[in-house]
Amino acid sequence: MAMCQLFGQFLAPPVQACKSLPTSLLLPILPKPESFPGASTGVLRCSTETEVSGSRNRMFILGMGFVGQFLAQDLKNHGWVVSGTCTSAFKKKKLEERGLNMYLFDANEPEFPELPGLVNALKHSTHLLVSIPPVVGIGDPMLQHDEFLKSRIRDGNLQWLCYLSSTSVYGDCGGKLVNEDYPTSPASESAKLRLAAEKGWLNLGSELGLSTQVFRNGGIYGPGRSAVDTIIKQGSLSESQRLRITRQYTSRVHVADICQALKASIQMPSLGRIYNIVDDDPAPRAQVFAFAQDLIEMKWPNHIEGRSVLPESVDPFVEKARQKAEKRVSNARMKKELGVMLLHPTYRAGLQSIIDNMENPISK
Numbered sequence: 001m002a003m004c005q006l007f008g009q010f011l012a013p014p015v016q017a018c019k020s021l022p023t024s025l026l027l028p029i030l031p032k033p034e035s036f037p038g039a040s041t042g043v044l045r046c047s048t049e050t051e052v053s054g055s056r057n058r059m060f061i062l063g064m065g066f067v068g069q070f071l072a073q074d075l076k077n078h079g080w081v082v083s084g085t086c087t088s089a090f091k092k093k094k095l096e097e098r099g100l101n102m103y104l105f106d107a108n109e110p111e112f113p114e115l116p117g118l119v120n121a122l123k124h125s126t127h128l129l130v131s132i133p134p135v136v137g138i139g140d141p142m143l144q145h146d147e148f149l150k151s152r153i154r155d156g157n158l159q160w161l162c163y164l165s166s167t168s169v170y171g172d173c174g175g176k177l178v179n180e181d182y183p184t185s186p187a188s189e190s191a192k193l194r195l196a197a198e199k200g201w202l203n204l205g206s207e208l209g210l211s212t213q214v215f216r217n218g219g220i221y222g223p224g225r226s227a228v229d230t231i232i233k234q235g236s237l238s239e240s241q242r243l244r245i246t247r248q249y250t251s252r253v254h255v256a257d258i259c260q261a262l263k264a265s266i267q268m269p270s271l272g273r274i275y276n277i278v279d280d281d282p283a284p285r286a287q288v289f290a291f292a293q294d295l296i297e298m299k300w301p302n303h304i305e306g307r308s309v310l311p312e313s314v315d316p317f318v319e320k321a322r323q324k325a326e327k328r329v330s331n332a333r334m335k336k337e338l339g340v341m342l343l344h345p346t347y348r349a350g351l352q353s354i355i356d357n358m359e360n361p362i363s364k
Contacts, residue, residue, distance in 0.1 A: 060122050062142060063131035066225060071259045072100055083121050107132050107141040123156030130163045130201055134193035143200040160211045160266055163201040165194050167216050167251050173327035180274045180333055202272050211269030218251030218278035226354050227292035232361045250285050251278040251329040254344035264338040278329045281346040288347045295355045
């Protein structure tokens with residue numbers, strides 16, 4: 001199924017995707033955890049020899065954002081029933097027009113009237129993806145209702161759970177190469193809340209006997225959300241983007257690769273496994289934006305003539321401080337255990353595929 005056909009339907013800018021996700025991922029319905037071979041030893045494997053009708057697969061996505069919409073459309077095209085949450089009535093209507101079952105949920109207001117209906121939908125879902133970031137002062141908004149959740153979905157159909165986290169939980173690593181066993185030391189408040197949410201969802205999944213995993217994603221990019229799009233839309237970087245441009249290493253991942261890793265995880269369920277989801281090239285942001293600018297100038301000469309997206313100089317004290325807190329993130333476990341072969345192993349491959357499928361911005 002060609003993902004390049006999907007993005008014109010998203011609420012994100014109508015930029016087309018680039019490559020196709022592997023069609024070899026059959027996404028079978030999972031048996032209950034106790035029936036997995038090796039479940040008693042904590043090593044789960046799901047047999048895919050017997051195909052089951054895709055209509056029996058029901059995915060619920062808490063937080064239908066950039067990743068959620070990408071995955072939802074792909075699964076729906078494979079016969080899945082997909083439900084999820086969003087934050088506004090306008091977005092709910094648009095997503096429902098695409099055949100998704102939507103519920104309103106505002107993370108800043110965890111007490112909400114649609115909770116019973118939402119949890120009932122969760123009970124009848126077979127898979128749950130959590131893609132709502134924690135909120136300062138609240139934490140993970142759904143885990144505020146963890147006892148209610150457990151009581152309602154304990155005897156339901158849910159079998160697989162994945163929480164989307166961030167590599168920010170590693171904190172200051174002094175430029176070291178870190179894997180999933182590296183000690184976490186989050187520095188920012190948001191990263192600390194991410195780590196707490198990881199533990200909360202892992203504990204909930206364990207109590208319910210679910211196949212549970214955490215994905216620590218690098219910086220997420222894709223069609224409509226990339227260095228190419230940033231340059232075309234605004235021509236120059238914002239102040240916060242200029243500050244981040246000094247980083248020597250920045251782990252990133254294309255949204256299509258997150259989705260193929262999720263699909264692989266459904267086929268290879270685990271008990272409490274954590275995966276770094278990043279590409280092979282933690283390149284500096286300055287290098288990424290310079291490459292994106294070159295791509296735009298080659299495809300549409302003179303479109304950004306005379307404009308530079310890169311800062312002319314960088315405060316040496318700022319640069320030194322940022323380099324100290326940097327890290328390179330290993331994706332070896334993702335490749336070895338999930339068998340993921342990256343569609344976009346470097347930012348060059350990802351940005352090239354994005355611009356290759358872009359319409360001329362001048363004609364809009």
